[in-house]
Amino acid sequence: MGEHDWLAARFEENREHLGAVAYRILGSRAEAEDAVQETWIRLSRSDAGSIENLGGWLTTVVGRICLDMLRLRRGRPEQPVGDHSPVLADDDVQDPELEAVQADSVGLALLVVLETLTPAERLAFVLHDMFAVPFDDIAPIVGKSPAAARQLASRARRRVQGTPEPPDTDASRQKAIVAAFLAASRGGDFEALLELLDPGVVLRADEAVVALGGAAAMVSGSAAVAGNFSGRAQAAKLTLVDGLAGLVWSQHGEPRVVFAFTIVDDRITAIELLGDPDYLRTVDLTPIEA
Structure with missing residues (x-):
């Protein structure tokens, strides 16, 4: 067997899986087949x-490929959503058993909800949850950090499950907690930091932040995390990080470290220090007033 034939055989072993992934992301059998074919072309080249x-x-x-197709689709608002549904005429059904499996596993109701998501939300949800x-x-596909990809899937999951988005008061509360954390950190108020941190809080720093010096890859426990921040973060600024309140430390006007917070029941349960250049190029940062 030649190298091309061997590669084609390996691809055929994965074709059914790729078709299922593409179908669930795109909601269209024809577009899914196009995506799978384009995948083969890229593999062969x-x-x-x-x-590995x-x-x-x-x-x-x-x-x-599916993400690009979704983005192109959204750029053509004149094209009705129904064009991408899996509803087929009877004479289009080539494999009734396959159609039944697809209808059962995806469902028209789910596809309708998926159409309301952004392309990145839809892809993150399908790849992770399904x-x-x-x-x-998933992170490099959508051009975001793993934490941001998780957030995309979480937002999509709430929509799919019919759970309302967190109200503005929750976003305001998160902003108030992060602002209080920043003030306590700058002021060296250890006790105030402890009040804001969950006892099991985890602080993680990516490789880029660790390389900057002064940060451990992971610290756990409210006392240890509070000790890392007490009297520090003097130059950090309150900022919306992909739509949620966080902090950013900049140098010469360029963001160097993003502080992403996870808050549950008014307590900070996780802090991520993110300085990867690829992440910093793609993250959405919007300064806000404290």
């Missing part, structure tokens, strides 16, 4: 010998 995990590589590529793709793998 790649250096396949350097791919072919299944993961193919899933990532088909995800990127195919168990880790957020570390």
Whole structure:
């Protein structure tokens, strides 16, 4: 068997999975088939010998292709949503059993809800919740951090489950808590920091922040985390980070470290220090007043 034939055989082993991923993301069998075919074209033009995990590589590529197709679709508002539904005329059904499986596993109601999501939300939700793709793998597809990819899937999940988005008062409360954290940190108020932090709070720093010096990769427990911030964060600014209140430390006008907060029941349960250059180029940062 030649190299091309071997590669084609390996691709065929993954075709059904890729078709399922594309169908659930796009909601259209025809578009899903186009996405799978484009994935094969990209594989055939790649250096396949350097791919360690072919299944993961193919899933990532088909995800990127589907994301581009969704974005192109949203750029054509004159095209009705119904054009992308899986409803087919009787003479279009080539495999009734396959159609039944697709209808059962996806469902028209779910597809209608998925159409209301942004392309990035839809992709993050489908890949993670339906195919168990880790957020570390989803993040580069949508051009965001794993934490931001998790947030995309969470927002999508609330929409799919019919759970209302958090009201503005919750967003305001998060802003107030982060602002209080910043004030306590700058003022060296250890007790105030303890009041704001959950006892099991975890502080994580990515490799870029660790390389800057002065940050551990992970610190857990309210006392330890409070100790890391007491009397510090003097130059950090209150900022909306992908729509949620956080902090940003900049140098020469350029953001260097983003502080992303997870808050549950008015307590900070996690803080992520993010300084990866790719993340900083894509994260949405909007300064806000304290």
